[in-house]
Amino acid sequence: MGDESIWAAEAAECAGDQDAYWEYHDYLFSHQNGENQGAFSKDNLKSFAADLELNTEAFNTCLDSGKYTDFVNEQTNIARGLGVQSTPTFAVNGQAVIGAQSFDTFKQQIDTLLAP
Numbered sequence: 001m002g003d004e005s006i007w008a009a010e011a012a013e014c015a016g017d018q019d020a021y022w023e024y025h026d027y028l029f030s031h032q033n034g035e036n037q038g039a040f041s042k043d044n045l046k047s048f049a050a051d052l053e054l055n056t057e058a059f060n061t062c063l064d065s066g067k068y069t070d071f072v073n074e075q076t077n078i079a080r081g082l083g084v085q086s087t088p089t090f091a092v093n094g095q096a097v098i099g100a101q102s103f104d105t106f107k108q109q110i111d112t113l114l115a116p
Contacts, residue, residue, distance in 0.1 A: 006039035007063070009072045011045040014062035018054050025051060 008028055013026030027048050033039045042063065049059040062068070079089075083096055090097040092109045 004038075006069075006072055006076075007042055007045055008040040009075075010066070010068040011040075011049070011059075011063055013068035013071065014059050015049065015052070015054060017062060018058065020052060020054055023052055024048065024054075 012021055012024050012028065015021055030038070031039055031044075031048065038044070045063060046056065046060050050056050051088065083090075086098060088100055090101070092106065092108075093113050095109075097106070
């Protein structure tokens with residue numbers, strides 16, 4: 001993962017401190033433009049928090065302090081240990097499903113697992 005992805009993950013956790021994890025998450029996805037292209041610079045991440053009317057002082061302090069750096073690194077290492085190298089990656093009964101997939105793809109895999 002690039003620096004901006006790490007910072008974005010940390011920023012989402014900081015937003016979560018204000019019960020806005022999913023709102024911030026959705027905002028990130030609607031404002032992405034490619035990895036390490038500047039969209040998720042720390043300045044932009046702070047601006048996104050202001051756009052969402054979060055307590056920017058608390059958010060900025062959280063992000064600048066690296067409060068969630070270890071947590072994000074731990075989660076990243078766990079994912080890498082499981083063989084996850086890209087997003088999205090899903091697990092269906094312990095099997096990796098890599099990339100965006102249709103509902104029918106998931107349904108077929110689950111139906112196969114449930115078949116007698």
